[in-house]
Amino acid sequence: MREPNFERLRTALFCGEPDYVPMLELGIARNIKEGFLGKPITSYADEVEFCYKAGYDTIKLQPKVMFELPSATPDMHIGFEQEKPQRKWATEHFGIISSWADVEKYHFPAPEEVDYSPFEEITRYLPESMKVIGQYGDIFTMVWVVMGFENFSMALFENLELVEFLFQKFGEAVYNLFENMVEFDCVQALWYTDDLAYTEGLMVSPDIYRKYLFPWMKKIGDLCKKKNIPYLYHSDGVLYDVLDDIIACGVNALHPIEPKAMDIVELKKRVKNKLCLIGNVDLAYTLTRGTPEETAEAVKHLLRTVAPGGGYVLSSSNSIPDYVKLENFRAMLETTIKFGKYPISI
Numbered sequence: 001m002r003e004p005n006f007e008r009l010r011t012a013l014f015c016g017e018p019d020y021v022p023m024l025e026l027g028i029a030r031n032i033k034e035g036f037l038g039k040p041i042t043s044y045a046d047e048v049e050f051c052y053k054a055g056y057d058t059i060k061l062q063p064k065v066m067f068e069l070p071s072a073t074p075d076m077h078i079g080f081e082q083e084k085p086q087r088k089w090a091t092e093h094f095g096i097i098s099s100w101a102d103v104e105k106y107h108f109p110a111p112e113e114v115d116y117s118p119f120e121e122i123t124r125y126l127p128e129s130m131k132v133i134g135q136y137g138d139i140f141t142m143v144w145v146v147m148g149f150e151n152f153s154m155a156l157f158e159n160l161e162l163v164e165f166l167f168q169k170f171g172e173a174v175y176n177l178f179e180n181m182v183e184f185d186c187v188q189a190l191w192y193t194d195d196l197a198y199t200e201g202l203m204v205s206p207d208i209y210r211k212y213l214f215p216w217m218k219k220i221g222d223l224c225k226k227k228n229i230p231y232l233y234h235s236d237g238v239l240y241d242v243l244d245d246i247i248a249c250g251v252n253a254l255h256p257i258e259p260k261a262m263d264i265v266e267l268k269k270r271v272k273n274k275l276c277l278i279g280n281v282d283l284a285y286t287l288t289r290g291t292p293e294e295t296a297e298a299v300k301h302l303l304r305t306v307a308p309g310g311g312y313v314l315s316s317s318n319s320i321p322d323y324v325k326l327e328n329f330r331a332m333l334e335t336t337i338k339f340g341k342y343p344i345s346i
Contacts, residue, residue, distance in 0.1 A: 002055050002337050006131040006188060009057040009313065013189065013230035013253045013276045017310030021303060021340035022057055023333065024278055024313050026135075026193065026234055026255065029322035032329055044118065048125040055337050060133045060191065061122060063177050064115035067170075068107060069145050070096045095148035100162065106146070108169050111176050119184040126186060133232070134181030137193030140213045142170045144203075156208065167212040178220050182227055189230040192220050197237025199261040206241050214245050221250020232278070236318065237261050247274050255279050256317045265305050268312070277306065278313040281332055287316055287324045292331035299335040300346050307344050314340065 002020065011018040033041050033050045041047060051059045097106055122132060143166045144152040155163050181187050196202055196209060217233070224231035233251040238261040246254065254271075256279030257264045264280045271277070281287060286298050299314065306312045314336045320329060339346050 001053055004052055004055070004057045004127060004130045006057045006129060010188070010230060012310060012313050013232065015252070015273050015276050015311035017342055019342060021307050021336055021342070021344075022313045023055055023336055024058070024255075024315050025056075025320055026060070026191075026315075027319040027321075029320060029324070031322050032320050032324060032326060035326040036330065044122050045125040048122070048127075048130070051130065052127065055333055057129075058131050058133050058189070059122065059126070060135050061118050061187075062135055063181065064118065065109050065113065065136075065173075065177065067109060067142060067173075068096070069142060070148075093148050093150045095146045095151065097146045097162075097166065098148075098151055099159075103162070103165070108173055111180075114177065114180070116180060116184070119181065119186060123186050131188035132184070132186040133189040133191050134178065134184070134187045135191040135193065136174055136177045136181075137191075137234070139167065139170045139174050139216055140194050140196065140209070142174075143167055143212075153204075156204075164212070167216075171212075171216040175216055175219055178223055182223050182229070187229075189232060190220060190224055191232040191234065192217060193234040195237065196235045196242065197239055197261070199237055199258060201238060202241055203237075206245070209242060210245060214242075214249055217246075217249040217251070224252075225250055230276075243271065243275075247271070252276060253278055253313065255313075256315060256319075258317045260284070264302070268306055272309070272311065276311045276313060279315040279317050280306070281314065281316045283317045283319070283321075283324070287320070287328045287332070290325075290328060292325075292327045295328040295331040296335040299332055300339060303336070303339055303344050304346050307340065307342075310342075 008018040008020060009022040012022050030041060036054060037050050041050065048059060097103055147155060178190055182190060221231050230252045231250055232253045232255060233246060234255045236258055253276035257267065257277055259280060259282050264277060268277055280302055281298055286295055302314065
């Protein structure tokens, strides 16, 4: 076990080289945390204990807010208060908003309906050397999910005013969450999440993102610059066509660099000193179907090829869901701690 130190993570997120390669995950399933600790997780104190003992320098928190989303997958990343999610698929054809009449029935959460108590409670248990990352996201995703992707795609041509209205409403609501999270002293980084791509390419034209999403991401980036804190961004898939846009939004670190989507070694050459890279330990095979030995070798490869020079944070290529092998998760942590001291010499 190594002592947590948020400055280690901060240095890496700003493309520097800290004392050790930091570790971070967007989400870790409750059963994995409990298996690692050897006890149930029932409180924020338990969440902090897990992060501390696992070797993380931070804990990620969300405000409690309810967006009505049809058949969306429940968020597995909230923590001990979230029951085991029942996996569902977001609607492909039609959602719950197809017309202005549907908008009248939809409830957009008001600012006063948001509960920020986790950020207050966590300070009772948080060691001084650990900090909080405030996370939320999905402006683009929520727009297409409430409409249904097919309906959303058609509306881009046939009902653009409705699409623009939804981007504005969800954008305002999500941005307000970040405005409030950043005011807590314990919050020393912000993490915006929103999937824009598949492994084969972007979900929609880059122009759609540039007109409706990236301005909101830029506003979050401006918040981070004002506070001088790191700005992390998560999107699955291949993002080459919008890398410059993401950097222009003020993003400091990109997660999770899926192996099938982008070559992380080539990507680091392309964005060196512009973006910290987070992730790339393969979830699809290594962490779920591989062995601890294969996991350790995968981690060593990343430490050898990506970590030198800094600007790298070790993570899975998405998150740690409940079907990851606990022994592989342990191997990932232990290998990083054992071999991740700078200068890297494996």
